[in-house]
Amino acid sequence: MWNKMPTLIWLAGAAFTVGALAATPNANAGKPATAITVNEPSATPTAPAGTEPGETEPGETEPGETPAGTQTTPPPAANPQVTVLRLEDTKLGPVLTDGKRRTLYLSSADDNRPPTTTCYGKCARLWVPLRIRGKVVADEGVNRDLVGALPRKDGIVQATYNGWPLYWFTRDRAPGDTTGQGYRNSWSAIGPEGKAVR
Secondary structure, three states, X not given: OHHHHHHHHHHHHHHHHHHHHHHOOOOOOOOOOOOOOXXXXXXXXXXXXXXXXXXXXOOOOOOOOOOOOOOOOOOOOOOOOEEEEEEEEEOOEEEEEOOOOOEEEEEOOOEEOOEEOOOOOHHHHHEEEOEOOXXXXXXXXXXXXXXXXXXXXXXXXXXXXXXXXXXXXXXXXXXXXXXXXXXXXXXXXXXXXXXXXX
């Protein structure tokens, strides 16, 4: 019996240790597992879902923008009821232009004493009459005494200068273009004195 005593003591000690471990409360019991996130230094930030790189997230504003819901005063819109006449320097010299700086032309087939137009139909689609819908404003350098209006038989009121009905050319693509000059030996840009530019 005494020979078995060390074994019994060892077994009792082991049982006591297991019981003690089972009875020790777990300090992390009831807590959710915590995920460890490793941030890569070279990782590239990704755009939030629904946005492209460089876009602003909803609720954010770019510098100079007004946040949503803020009342602002919109810039004054161009008055569509004003027809503007001005002078523009071109390769032909100073010529009459409209408010969009399109060169204005006269046709030798028309007349200026009294103002008369012959350009209708296909002609008026290529050579668009400068239409008056309200008042006419003459910029500096334009002789206001030469500005007039011509009621056309198609119902348009066309601007005139020195009696000549005014048109812009649909093939002029940029401000100051004069591609209509000399077209079919009939069309000419019009100078500040109200005469055809040669």
